[in-house]
Amino acid sequence: MIEVTGMTLLHIDSSADTVDDSVSRRLTDLFATTWRARGGRAAHRHRDLCADPVPALTPAYTTLGRRVEREGFVPPAKVPALIENAAEEREWELTLPLIDELLAADTVLLGVPMYNFSVPASLKAWIDRVTFPGAYADPDTGESLLRDTRVVVVMARGGGYGPGTPREHFDFQTPYLRAYFGNLGVAPENLHLIAAELTLTGLLPQLSGLADVAADSLARARAAVTALAAV
Ligand SMILES: Cc1cc2nc3c(=O)[nH]c(=O)nc-3n(C[C@H](O)[C@H](O)[C@H](O)COP(=O)(O)O)c2cc1C
Numbered sequence: 001m002i003e004v005t006g007m008t009l010l011h012i013d014s015s016a017d018t019v020d021d022s023v024s025r026r027l028t029d030l031f032a033t034t035w036r037a038r039g040g041r042a043a044h045r046h047r048d049l050c051a052d053p054v055p056a057l058t059p060a061y062t063t064l065g066r067r068v069e070r071e072g073f074v075p076p077a078k079v080p081a082l083i084e085n086a087a088e089e090r091e092w093e094l095t096l097p098l099i100d101e102l103l104a105a106d107t108v109l110l111g112v113p114m115y116n117f118s119v120p121a122s123l124k125a126w127i128d129r130v131t132f133p134g135a136y137a138d139p140d141t142g143e144s145l146l147r148d149t150r151v152v153v154v155m156a157r158g159g160g161y162g163p164g165t166p167r168e169h170f171d172f173q174t175p176y177l178r179a180y181f182g183n184l185g186v187a188p189e190n191l192h193l194i195a196a197e198l199t200l201t202g203l204l205p206q207l208s209g210l211a212d213v214a215a216d217s218l219a220r221a222r223a224a225v226t227a228l229a230a231v
Pocket residue numbers: 015016017021022023024025112113114115116117118156157158159160199200
Protein backbone atom coordinates (compact mmCIF):
# COMPACT_ATOMS: atom_id res chain seq x y z
CA MET A 1 0.00 0.00 0.00
CA ILE A 2 1.38 3.43 -0.93
CA GLU A 3 1.59 5.82 2.00
CA VAL A 4 -0.40 8.95 1.28
CA THR A 5 1.61 11.95 2.43
CA GLY A 6 0.31 15.26 1.21
CA MET A 7 -0.67 15.06 -2.44
CA THR A 8 -0.10 12.01 -4.59
CA LEU A 9 0.16 12.11 -8.37
CA LEU A 10 -0.27 8.88 -10.32
CA HIS A 11 1.22 9.58 -13.75
CA ILE A 12 0.50 6.96 -16.41
CA ASP A 13 1.87 7.02 -19.95
CA SER A 14 0.71 4.72 -22.73
CA SER A 15 2.38 5.96 -25.92
CA ALA A 16 4.54 3.36 -27.66
CA ASP A 17 6.97 6.18 -28.46
CA THR A 18 9.56 7.60 -26.10
CA VAL A 19 9.36 11.14 -24.83
CA ASP A 20 11.49 12.35 -27.78
CA ASP A 21 8.76 11.39 -30.26
CA SER A 22 5.61 11.39 -28.15
CA VAL A 23 3.43 14.47 -27.82
CA SER A 24 1.37 12.97 -24.99
CA ARG A 25 4.51 12.03 -23.03
CA ARG A 26 5.91 15.54 -23.39
CA LEU A 27 2.61 17.00 -22.19
CA THR A 28 2.35 14.68 -19.17
CA ASP A 29 5.99 15.48 -18.42
CA LEU A 30 5.12 19.18 -18.49
CA PHE A 31 2.28 18.50 -16.07
CA ALA A 32 4.47 16.48 -13.69
CA THR A 33 7.30 19.03 -13.76
CA THR A 34 4.92 21.92 -13.09
CA TRP A 35 3.14 19.94 -10.38
CA ARG A 36 6.40 19.00 -8.58
CA ALA A 37 7.62 22.61 -8.76
CA ARG A 38 4.72 23.66 -6.51
CA GLY A 39 6.73 22.15 -3.67
CA GLY A 40 5.19 20.85 -0.47
CA ARG A 41 4.89 17.21 0.44
CA ALA A 42 4.12 15.41 -2.76
CA ALA A 43 4.55 11.91 -4.10
CA HIS A 44 4.91 11.35 -7.84
CA ARG A 45 4.38 7.78 -9.07
CA HIS A 46 5.15 7.22 -12.76
CA ARG A 47 3.80 4.11 -14.47
CA ASP A 48 4.91 3.52 -18.04
CA LEU A 49 2.49 1.04 -19.59
CA CYS A 50 4.79 0.38 -22.56
CA ALA A 51 8.03 -0.17 -20.64
CA ASP A 52 6.13 -2.15 -18.01
CA PRO A 53 3.00 -3.60 -19.66
CA VAL A 54 0.05 -4.78 -17.61
CA PRO A 55 -0.52 -8.48 -18.36
CA ALA A 56 -3.73 -9.51 -20.13
CA LEU A 57 -6.46 -11.09 -18.03
CA THR A 58 -6.69 -14.85 -17.62
CA PRO A 59 -9.65 -17.09 -16.68
CA ALA A 60 -8.47 -16.98 -13.05
CA TYR A 61 -9.00 -13.20 -12.96
CA THR A 62 -12.50 -13.36 -14.37
CA THR A 63 -13.46 -16.35 -12.18
CA LEU A 64 -12.25 -14.55 -9.06
CA GLY A 65 -14.02 -11.40 -10.20
CA ARG A 66 -17.34 -13.21 -10.55
CA ARG A 67 -16.94 -14.84 -7.13
CA VAL A 68 -16.26 -11.44 -5.56
CA GLU A 69 -19.19 -9.89 -7.41
CA ARG A 70 -21.58 -12.53 -6.05
CA GLU A 71 -20.60 -11.44 -2.51
CA GLY A 72 -21.62 -7.81 -3.11
CA PHE A 73 -19.31 -4.97 -2.17
CA VAL A 74 -16.14 -6.78 -1.13
CA PRO A 75 -13.26 -4.39 -0.34
CA PRO A 76 -9.81 -5.41 -1.65
CA ALA A 77 -8.71 -6.34 1.88
CA LYS A 78 -11.30 -9.14 1.95
CA VAL A 79 -10.58 -10.57 -1.50
CA PRO A 80 -7.74 -12.91 -0.34
CA ALA A 81 -10.28 -14.86 1.74
CA LEU A 82 -12.15 -15.67 -1.50
CA ILE A 83 -9.11 -16.86 -3.47
CA GLU A 84 -9.26 -20.61 -4.23
CA ASN A 85 -6.05 -21.48 -6.05
CA ALA A 86 -2.55 -20.38 -7.07
CA ALA A 87 -3.68 -19.00 -10.44
CA GLU A 88 -6.15 -16.68 -8.71
CA GLU A 89 -3.49 -15.73 -6.16
CA ARG A 90 -1.19 -14.74 -9.03
CA GLU A 91 -3.90 -12.66 -10.69
CA TRP A 92 -4.58 -10.87 -7.44
CA GLU A 93 -0.87 -10.16 -6.95
CA LEU A 94 -0.83 -8.53 -10.38
CA THR A 95 -3.98 -6.54 -9.71
CA LEU A 96 -3.88 -5.28 -6.11
CA PRO A 97 -0.85 -2.95 -6.56
CA LEU A 98 -2.66 -1.23 -9.43
CA ILE A 99 -5.80 -0.80 -7.33
CA ASP A 100 -3.78 0.54 -4.38
CA GLU A 101 -1.99 3.02 -6.63
CA LEU A 102 -5.26 4.32 -8.04
CA LEU A 103 -6.91 4.59 -4.62
CA ALA A 104 -3.86 6.41 -3.20
CA ALA A 105 -3.82 9.05 -5.93
CA ASP A 106 -5.25 12.52 -5.43
CA THR A 107 -4.60 13.22 -9.11
CA VAL A 108 -4.43 10.65 -11.90
CA LEU A 109 -2.63 11.92 -14.99
CA LEU A 110 -3.04 9.85 -18.15
CA GLY A 111 -1.09 10.28 -21.38
CA VAL A 112 -3.21 8.80 -24.16
CA PRO A 113 -2.22 8.68 -27.84
CA MET A 114 -5.01 7.99 -30.31
CA TYR A 115 -4.47 4.59 -31.91
CA ASN A 116 -7.08 3.58 -34.47
CA PHE A 117 -9.56 6.14 -33.19
CA SER A 118 -9.44 4.89 -29.61
CA VAL A 119 -7.06 4.29 -26.68
CA PRO A 120 -3.91 2.13 -27.03
CA ALA A 121 -4.10 -1.51 -26.03
CA SER A 122 -1.49 -0.82 -23.32
CA LEU A 123 -3.92 1.50 -21.55
CA LYS A 124 -6.89 -0.78 -22.13
CA ALA A 125 -4.96 -3.62 -20.43
CA TRP A 126 -4.50 -1.38 -17.36
CA ILE A 127 -8.18 -0.40 -17.41
CA ASP A 128 -9.42 -3.97 -17.66
CA ARG A 129 -7.21 -5.15 -14.81
CA VAL A 130 -7.56 -2.22 -12.42
CA THR A 131 -11.37 -2.22 -12.70
CA PHE A 132 -11.82 -5.14 -10.34
CA PRO A 133 -15.36 -5.62 -8.97
CA GLY A 134 -16.05 -3.61 -5.84
CA ALA A 135 -12.55 -2.14 -5.56
CA TYR A 136 -13.73 1.48 -5.68
CA ALA A 137 -16.98 1.20 -3.72
CA ASP A 138 -17.21 2.19 -0.09
CA PRO A 139 -18.22 -1.16 1.52
CA ASP A 140 -20.61 0.60 3.93
CA THR A 141 -22.38 2.97 1.55
CA GLY A 142 -21.61 1.67 -1.95
CA GLU A 143 -20.51 5.21 -2.87
CA SER A 144 -17.46 5.60 -5.12
CA LEU A 145 -14.12 6.09 -3.37
CA LEU A 146 -12.96 8.00 -6.47
CA ARG A 147 -15.51 10.80 -6.21
CA ASP A 148 -12.85 13.33 -5.15
CA THR A 149 -10.04 11.97 -7.33
CA ARG A 150 -8.96 14.41 -10.00
CA VAL A 151 -8.37 12.77 -13.40
CA VAL A 152 -6.44 14.65 -16.08
CA VAL A 153 -6.41 12.92 -19.48
CA VAL A 154 -3.93 14.28 -22.01
CA MET A 155 -4.64 12.96 -25.49
CA ALA A 156 -2.60 13.30 -28.69
CA ARG A 157 -3.88 12.48 -32.15
CA GLY A 158 -2.45 12.71 -35.62
CA GLY A 159 -5.62 14.06 -37.19
CA GLY A 160 -8.31 16.55 -36.19
CA TYR A 161 -11.62 15.58 -34.59
CA GLY A 162 -12.99 18.92 -33.39
CA PRO A 163 -16.65 19.98 -33.64
CA GLY A 164 -17.73 20.45 -37.24
CA THR A 165 -14.74 18.63 -38.76
CA PRO A 166 -15.35 15.69 -41.15
CA ARG A 167 -13.99 13.14 -38.66
CA GLU A 168 -15.68 14.50 -35.56
CA HIS A 169 -17.52 11.22 -35.02
CA PHE A 170 -14.36 9.11 -35.35
CA ASP A 171 -13.13 10.22 -31.93
CA PHE A 172 -13.86 7.23 -29.71
CA GLN A 173 -11.27 8.26 -27.11
CA THR A 174 -13.14 11.19 -25.58
CA PRO A 175 -16.58 9.55 -25.16
CA TYR A 176 -15.01 6.29 -24.02
CA LEU A 177 -12.83 7.83 -21.32
CA ARG A 178 -15.68 10.10 -20.16
CA ALA A 179 -17.97 7.07 -19.85
CA TYR A 180 -15.29 4.96 -18.16
CA PHE A 181 -14.26 7.44 -15.47
CA GLY A 182 -17.85 8.62 -14.99
CA ASN A 183 -18.92 5.03 -14.38
CA LEU A 184 -16.07 4.58 -11.89
CA GLY A 185 -17.58 7.45 -9.93
CA VAL A 186 -15.16 10.26 -10.73
CA ALA A 187 -17.17 13.47 -10.39
CA PRO A 188 -17.69 15.27 -13.75
CA GLU A 189 -16.05 18.43 -12.40
CA ASN A 190 -12.91 16.42 -11.51
CA LEU A 191 -12.49 14.93 -14.98
CA HIS A 192 -10.42 16.99 -17.42
CA LEU A 193 -9.76 15.92 -21.02
CA ILE A 194 -7.21 17.80 -23.09
CA ALA A 195 -6.32 17.01 -26.71
CA ALA A 196 -3.37 18.03 -28.85
CA GLU A 197 -4.59 17.52 -32.41
CA LEU A 198 -3.01 17.23 -35.85
CA THR A 199 0.31 16.05 -34.44
CA LEU A 200 1.16 14.46 -37.82
CA THR A 201 0.93 17.74 -39.73
CA GLY A 202 4.66 17.75 -40.47
CA LEU A 203 4.52 14.17 -41.76
CA LEU A 204 1.36 13.78 -43.83
CA PRO A 205 1.07 15.86 -47.03
CA GLN A 206 -2.74 15.97 -46.78
CA LEU A 207 -2.40 17.84 -43.45
CA SER A 208 0.36 20.23 -44.56
CA GLY A 209 -1.96 23.25 -44.81
CA LEU A 210 -2.98 22.83 -41.17
CA ALA A 211 0.35 23.61 -39.49
CA ASP A 212 -1.04 26.75 -37.84
CA VAL A 213 -4.08 24.89 -36.50
CA ALA A 214 -1.80 22.16 -35.14
CA ALA A 215 0.51 24.69 -33.46
CA ASP A 216 -2.50 26.41 -31.92
CA SER A 217 -3.87 23.09 -30.65
CA LEU A 218 -0.53 22.20 -29.03
CA ALA A 219 -0.21 25.66 -27.46
CA ARG A 220 -3.72 25.35 -26.01
CA ALA A 221 -2.96 21.87 -24.67
CA ARG A 222 0.26 23.11 -23.04
CA ALA A 223 -1.58 26.03 -21.45
CA ALA A 224 -4.37 23.78 -20.15
CA VAL A 225 -1.88 21.26 -18.75
CA THR A 226 0.16 23.97 -17.04
CA ALA A 227 -2.94 25.55 -15.51
CA LEU A 228 -4.27 22.21 -14.21
CA ALA A 229 -0.87 21.25 -12.77
CA ALA A 230 -0.63 24.50 -10.85
CA VAL A 231 -3.74 23.84 -8.71
C1 LIG B 1 -0.66 2.45 -34.08
C2 LIG B 1 -1.04 3.87 -34.38
C3 LIG B 1 -2.36 4.16 -34.70
C4 LIG B 1 -2.74 5.47 -34.93
N1 LIG B 1 -4.06 5.73 -35.20
C5 LIG B 1 -4.45 7.03 -35.37
C6 LIG B 1 -5.83 7.33 -35.59
O1 LIG B 1 -6.70 6.48 -35.63
N2 LIG B 1 -6.16 8.63 -35.73
C7 LIG B 1 -5.24 9.63 -35.67
O2 LIG B 1 -5.62 10.79 -35.80
N3 LIG B 1 -3.94 9.37 -35.46
C8 LIG B 1 -3.52 8.10 -35.31
N4 LIG B 1 -2.21 7.82 -35.07
C9 LIG B 1 -1.27 8.94 -34.90
C10 LIG B 1 -1.12 9.26 -33.44
O3 LIG B 1 -2.36 9.52 -32.82
C11 LIG B 1 -0.22 10.49 -33.27
O4 LIG B 1 1.07 10.18 -33.77
C12 LIG B 1 -0.13 10.94 -31.81
O5 LIG B 1 0.72 12.05 -31.73
C13 LIG B 1 0.32 9.79 -30.91
O6 LIG B 1 0.54 10.21 -29.59
P1 LIG B 1 2.03 10.33 -29.05
O7 LIG B 1 2.66 11.44 -29.88
O8 LIG B 1 1.90 10.72 -27.64
O9 LIG B 1 2.70 9.02 -29.25
C14 LIG B 1 -1.80 6.52 -34.86
C15 LIG B 1 -0.46 6.20 -34.55
C16 LIG B 1 -0.09 4.91 -34.32
C17 LIG B 1 1.34 4.60 -33.96
